[in-house]
Amino acid sequence: MSHPLRSPRLAAILLLVAAACGILLANSPLADAAFAAQHVSFGIPHTPFVLDVGEWIADGLLAVFFFAVAVELQFELTSGQLRSARNALLPAIAAAGGVAMPIVVYLLIAAPAGWPQGWPVPTATDIAFALGVLAVVGRGLPARVRVFLLALAILDDIIGIVFIAVLFAHDVSFGMLLLALVLIVAFGLLSRALGGRGGRLIVAAMIVLALAAWAAMLASGVHATIAGVLLGLAVSQRPGVRASHVLEPWVNGVVLPLFALSAALVAIPSAGTLSPVFWGIALALPVGKLVGIVGTAAIAQKALRVAPIDRIRFSDLIAVGSLGGIGFTVSLLLADLAFPAAPEIRDHAVLGVLCGSMTALLVSAVVVSWRARAHRRQQA
Structure with a gap:
């Protein structure tokens, strides 16, 4: 019998509940205690390994999540849907569009205000959450739509990992x-x-x-999570898949909820004081991702002359594009890394990720449900 925490549906619900608890805690009478607990430091004195609770979660526990993601990446690149250039080309083009367009939207809104460094934040898609929505309301969608979404999200994660490794390294000791x-x-x-x-x-x-x-x-x-990525890519495939299977309930039930709770400990400012960083991310995730993924995928299918039987319908591309706007895990990490010297702006970025992801979640639930019903009627 499968462990309940392996369910993408339950994993998505836990992540959402944890993020909501973080927001509620940060804006309740318990806020001071929650922030104090998050900043309690411990580790090995007089070494780099003295971190506060929030850092242990983001740098330590999250490395386990990235290990599991990298094992899946390795499998898809060697044995799965991305093992051939032909299969990978369309989702790669869509992933590129789904990264480029949110950057453009963010920069148009936030760069004039002096905050261009947040451009990587709205580029990520949360695989667990997107698959969770599919599990809840996507029954009946063609298998190729799910495969396309999975491939796109995995390639999207590769880009996010590169951003973390290249953009946020500091004082590197070679x-x-x-x-x-x-x-x-x-x-x-x-x-x-x-x-x-x-x-x-x-x-x-x-x-x-x-x-x-x-x-x-x-x-x-x-950033220490890169160790998790490289370990996941280095491990032999069979033991790596076994390890990922063993870790999955812990990642879904402990690691991601704890990270979401910690990252979402943000005091909500009044609407009038929300910075362009918030608006840039909150719009770039649901709008930029949708336009970027759908537009590039539709053009690519025509340019690549994909056979009609293998082509993904435009309405199904809209479903995938709306799911792509659910950022959460990697976007929350990028928001934390992008504004280390401006904690207030960092909080606005986190709120932007939560608001943009929730908007994309609601839109995708409606669109995916509509497309799933249409496909079920067609099959009947």
């Missing part, structure tokens, strides 16, 4: 970075020795190597 990479290679080589004798010892050694690689990545100045 010695520690090299050490992290050596440890990751050793982790990958050990994973290929599994299946023979001494399996438990190998697994224990891999866990030690993974923790050491994460610590070295944190000390290097590159």
Whole structure:
């Protein structure tokens, strides 16, 4: 019997509830206690490993989520829908459009006010949430629509990971970075020795190597979640898939809800004091993603001369584009990273992610439900 926390529907609900609890806590009489708890520091004194609770969640626990995402990336790139250039081309073009258009929308609104650095925030799509909406209201949609969404969201995540690695590294220690990479290679080589004798010892050694690689990545100045990504790409496919399967309930039930709760601890300002950063993100996610994904995918299908039987209908592209605007996890992380010296603007960015994602969630629920009903009628 499958664990209930493997359900994308329940995972999406937990993430939404946790984000709502964070907002409510931050705007309740318990706000001071919640903020104080979030900023309690602990770790190894006189080392880079003294972080507050919020940082341990974002840098530590979230690395587990990125490991699971990277295992899925590796599978899709080697054995799944993205293993051939032909299959990957259309979702890659749509993903590029779904990244470029939100950047344009954000910059048009926020750059004139002096906040251009937030442009990466509205570029991400939350795979778990998008699949959760499909699980709730998407029964009857053709399999190729779900596959297209999954491929697009995975490619979207690759772009988000590159942004985190390249744009938000600071005071990089190349010695520690090299050490992290050596440890990751050793982790990958050990994973290929599994299946023979001494399996438990190998697994224990891999866990030690993974923790050491994460610590070295944190000390290097590159965001520590990148260690999770590289470990997920380095691990041998079969043990990686098994590890991801074991971790899935913990990621869905603990890691993502805790991150959403921590990231959403934001005091809501009055509507008149919301900055252009908020409006830029809140519009770029539901509008920019929809226009970018639908427009580029529709043009690409014609340019690539996709056969009518394989073509995704324009109305189904609208369903996928509306789902693409649900940012949440990676967008919340990017919002936290984009404004390190301006906590008030960072809060506006987080609110923009939550508001934009909720708008996209509501729109996609309506559109996906409409398309699913149409396909069910057609099948009947």
